[in-house]
Amino acid sequence: MTWLRTHVFSTDHKVIGKQYISLAFFSVALGIMLSLIMRFHLIRPDAKIGWFALLWPTGATGGIMTPELYLSLMTIHGTLMVFFVLTTAPQGGFGNYFLPLQIGAPDMAFPVLNMLSFWTTFLALLTLLAAFFVEGGAPLGGWTAYPPLSALGQIAGPGQGLGMDCWIVSIALFSIASLMGAINFITTVLDMRTQGMDLMRMPLTCWGWFITAIISLLAFGVLLAAGLLLLMDRNLGTSFFLPAGLVVSDQLQNHSGGSPILWQHLFWFFGHPEVYIAILPGMGIVSTVLSVFSRKPIFGYKAMVFAMFAIALLGFLVWGHHMFISGMSPYSAMTFSVLTLAVGVPSAIKTFNWLGTIWGGDLHFTPAMLFALGFVSVFVSGGLTGLFLGQPAIDLYFHDTYFVVGHFHMIMGVAAIFAMFSAMYYWFPKMHGRMMNAPLGHVHFYLTFLGVYAIFIPMHFLGIMGAPRRYSDFKELEFLADAGVLQKFTTHSAYFTAAVQLIFFGNYFYAKRRGPAAEVNPWRATTLEWQPSSRPEVHRGPDVYSLPGAREDFVMQQDKK
Amino acid sequence: MKRQTTAVILLLIAVGMVFSALTSAMFVRRGLGGDWIALPIPALALWNVLVLAASSAVLELSRRRNSRTLWWAATALGMLFVGLQLQVWRDLSQAGFTVSTNPSSSFFYLLSSLHAAHVIGGIAALAAAASAAPLYWHAMSALWAYIVLLFRCLQ
Amino acid sequence: MGLAFLVWLLTAVILYLTARGPWWFPAPISQHGAEFDKHFTTLLWITGAIFVAAQLLLGYAIVRFKSRGQYATHSEGNNKLELLWTSATAILFIGFALAANGIWASVHLDQATEAALKIDVLAKQFSWNFRYPGPDGKLGRTDVKFINDSTGNPFGLDEKDPAAKDDVISSTIRVPVNTLVELNLRSRDVIHNFFVRELRIKQDLVPGMTIPLRFKAQKEGTYEVPCSELCGLGHHQMRTTLIVMSNEDFTRWLVDEGRKSR
Known part of the structure; x- marks a missing residue:
């Protein structure tokens, strides 16, 4: 009973944070495996693999993968990565663990609610995975679930029956869990800070979590609403997203007057801010890590906070850039385009300030620092391609090509994951009281950094050639006959990069048990999680490094003048 | 406690986003084509605005006078509201409007049942005597008035 | 380092x-x-x-400021710089x-300044259908209830309408060179997408909507049209070709096809 209370149904924010991280570990491992199977299929679509048949008796009869199986792996890969990895690990994981510690709170504002959010998320994950085991298998409509494909049921394709319902229920549960989490985070920041911890003295990590929680609070309700409408169209015979006169497999459907575009508006009103939900905590972590290992204050702390707010605000005004070629008004496309490129401005401000932070510093290349620097490189590479996609005239060609796939994997996937790696190497001593092996961390970083560029840069070239995404094979397209080498290179890079992650997992699990004991403040950092007392009074900002005349090159937040 | 009030305000913002999303979806859907039929809202739905408003008023009185009896009276009025809502749905389906009859009825059933679910949550909070429950409860009264007004305006 | x-x-x-690679x-x-x-x-x-x-x-x-035991400069930012780069x-x-x-x-x-050749496009899982008015210059009446793929009526042409008799239906799209073409894009089941790389245009076909798309091809040839919006398990096979022909060839083709359909 006590064991259950302390380890399973715990209300301690540290335990819940670790539970979220474990859930994200599981999801990311599964998500990567699905992507490897997909990459394999893309270069050898006719291969017979015995264990495919074992895993998916109907989707891969005789071991040859069907297109619908490929598409369902893709749907679950996207859903796992976007929701159960990029939304849980940065916020539910590291945020839960470190927000209370960094602002000097005894716990989150509502510990029981916190536990409930985790278990609801867990239930959402189970519901999603259940889709693989129901009749028809997992849905094949991608993580964006555009109707009518997602609204018509089994008749539109295998997996669009019960599997699709599982997906919607999972996403609805996830939304509810995220809303509970958001309420908890915002209340904690507003009402639980220790004495002297003014808002403008909070570490940028806390700003990242705080603003992410605000975005979640405003965005997930809209996704929930859209999910309810879709469920009703599927199961109650309503016509929100389904127009009249649909003929599917020669059968006239009994719907009238709805609009598939309506779903896209609702979905992307959530979907675009979701990108920032994934990346803002990472931006906070990178800012902190760069500052600690440059032994310098954050360059332009206020500008950083301002830029995060600007990103959050503009993030709610740009959803239409996912819909330039959807048939919406060409005039609104122009407006969305201007606003979209405007989001580039605060992102650029952040990049300049990161460079400003390391400029003139005393740089220590720990694994955490390497991943933070890698983040900056990847963020620039992935961000600049967004300038192309944000213009409807250019999107006329690039929409739904591999260029888009390369772009969002760089900026949303890789950048956010680099920030998570940075966070893990940085906070491991605090979380587990031991040190991870640094040389292995270096190897892990260099190979991963090389690997992600090798995976995603070729995708941009495929996109320039016009290769559409979400194709289970490209045999039919003559214009891609010469692109086989790009596909092969990408697939092998993916194998390589995935294998490299074993170094990380090995290092992580070994260090957790056997790593050398960590000092209280191994990185000589200034924020509250690195000091021993429980709720100290705070006297200064979070990043006082290399202060002229100070005894050491850092002054902790609780130190008196 | 201060943080409970903060949390309820945040919760109301989240609930507000769900209902705003549905409202805007409803306006878009209505503007799409000629298939929208004005919904004959049962009179009982209008009376129910008064029932919830009365419940809110009694709750406010209870808070000012610090009276447990009035608090329970407000809770009972909330339960009455849910009971009457069941009758509203019965009236509507007897008038030939089920959930899939027309987008107007689809939206009405969705909005009213989502609201009812929130009211039931509110009843639980009142029963638990949560300190921030009145704030939430008043918002639910206002929300029902808003929904009824919305459908009246769309006639 | x-x-x-x-x-x-x-x-x-x-x-x-980017500069020298073959992939462009x-x-x-x-x-x-x-x-x-x-x-x-x-x-x-x-x-x-x-x-x-x-x-x-x-x-x-990274190279310049690598730790060599130096003391970092204590700088908290520079408002002028912030303003400049913002x-x-x-x-x-x-x-x-x-x-x-x-x-x-x-x-x-x-706005189109010249008369355009109008082509009716109806996509479905997982094929394309293009419809041209026959010699009478008029597109025939259609109704979804007549749609039947097995009897070769993907558009649901109403047989009672005389204008429908000579409509030309094709699974590939043929257009005359240097002529303004206006497609009326429709889909009868899920969202599809019409994409011609060489024309640099792409447009979704959304059920319930008719979306016009204009282009003028200036070079004869055969170009691939891959469906570029996920439409189901056969998405990767949903491909057709755009054939840009000389004016004479196009007219001859249309007349021949019109004769066949009658």
Whole structure:
């Protein structure tokens, strides 16, 4: 009973944070495996693999993968990565663990609610995975679930029956869990800070979590609403997203007057801010890590906070850039385009300030620092391609090509994951009281950094050639006959990069048990999680490094003048 | 406690986003084509605005006078509201409007049942005597008035 | 240190592949395509310059400020710099958006100044159907209730309408060269997408909507049309071809087909 209370149904924010991280570990491992199977299929679509048949008796009869199986792996890969990895690990994981510690709170504002959010998320994950085991298998409509494909049921394709319902229920549960989490985070920041911890003295990590929680609070309700409408169209015979006169497999459907575009508006009103939900905590972590290992204050702390707010605000005004070629008004496309490129401005401000932070510093290349620097490189590479996609005239060609796939994997996937790696190497001593092996961390970083560029840069070239995404094979397209080498290179890079992650997992699990004991403040950092007392009074900002005349090159937040 | 009030305000913002999303979806859907039929809202739905408003008023009185009896009276009025809502749905389906009859009825059933679910949550909070429950409860009264007004305006 | 060289190496490789690699756009076959390429190239130069500058700076900072026991300069920021780079990027980025609007408008907003050849397009899982008015110049009446693929009536042509008798239906799209074409894009089940790389245009076909799309192809040839919006398990097989023909060939084809369908 006590064991259950302390380890399973715990209300301690540290335990819940670790539970979220474990859930994200599981999801990311599964998500990567699905992507490897997909990459394999893309270069050898006719291969017979015995264990495919074992895993998916109907989707891969005789071991040859069907297109619908490929598409369902893709749907679950996207859903796992976007929701159960990029939304849980940065916020539910590291945020839960470190927000209370960094602002000097005894716990989150509502510990029981916190536990409930985790278990609801867990239930959402189970519901999603259940889709693989129901009749028809997992849905094949991608993580964006555009109707009518997602609204018509089994008749539109295998997996669009019960599997699709599982997906919607999972996403609805996830939304509810995220809303509970958001309420908890915002209340904690507003009402639980220790004495002297003014808002403008909070570490940028806390700003990242705080603003992410605000975005979640405003965005997930809209996704929930859209999910309810879709469920009703599927199961109650309503016509929100389904127009009249649909003929599917020669059968006239009994719907009238709805609009598939309506779903896209609702979905992307959530979907675009979701990108920032994934990346803002990472931006906070990178800012902190760069500052600690440059032994310098954050360059332009206020500008950083301002830029995060600007990103959050503009993030709610740009959803239409996912819909330039959807048939919406060409005039609104122009407006969305201007606003979209405007989001580039605060992102650029952040990049300049990161460079400003390391400029003139005393740089220590720990694994955490390497991943933070890698983040900056990847963020620039992935961000600049967004300038192309944000213009409807250019999107006329690039929409739904591999260029888009390369772009969002760089900026949303890789950048956010680099920030998570940075966070893990940085906070491991605090979380587990031991040190991870640094040389292995270096190897892990260099190979991963090389690997992600090798995976995603070729995708941009495929996109320039016009290769559409979400194709289970490209045999039919003559214009891609010469692109086989790009596909092969990408697939092998993916194998390589995935294998490299074993170094990380090995290092992580070994260090957790056997790593050398960590000092209280191994990185000589200034924020509250690195000091021993429980709720100290705070006297200064979070990043006082290399202060002229100070005894050491850092002054902790609780130190008196 | 201060943080409970903060949390309820945040919760109301989240609930507000769900209902705003549905409202805007409803306006878009209505503007799409000629298939929208004005919904004959049962009179009982209008009376129910008064029932919830009365419940809110009694709750406010209870808070000012610090009276447990009035608090329970407000809770009972909330339960009455849910009971009457069941009758509203019965009236509507007897008038030939089920959930899939027309987008107007689809939206009405969705909005009213989502609201009812929130009211039931509110009843639980009142029963638990949560300190921030009145704030939430008043918002639910206002929300029902808003929904009824919305459908009246769309006639 | 190693990171700096790795960053520079990757930058150099990306630059080389972009400048010299074999993987690029096909040649454009329309004026719009040429304008698209011009704008894309300008954009590529500017963003490329930013990309190189940022990665070079990052690498430089890594080499220059590597810890050698020095004491870091204590700087909390510089408001003038913040103002400078904020306004510079704002002007540059928003300038991009405004500059590209002309090309966008030419596809979707400009009024046609000449008569266009109208083609009715109806997509379904997982094939394309194109319909041309026959010799009478009129498209026949259709109704979804007549749709039947097995009897060869994918559009649901109403047999009672005399104008429907000579409609030409084709699973590939043929157009005359140097002629303005207007497609009326419709879908009868899920969302599909009409994409011709050489024309640099792409448009969703959304059930319940009729979306016009105009283009003028200026080079004869055969071009692939891959469906570019996920439409189900056969998405990857949903492909057709655009055949741009001389005016005489096109007219002959249309007459021949019209005769066959009657």
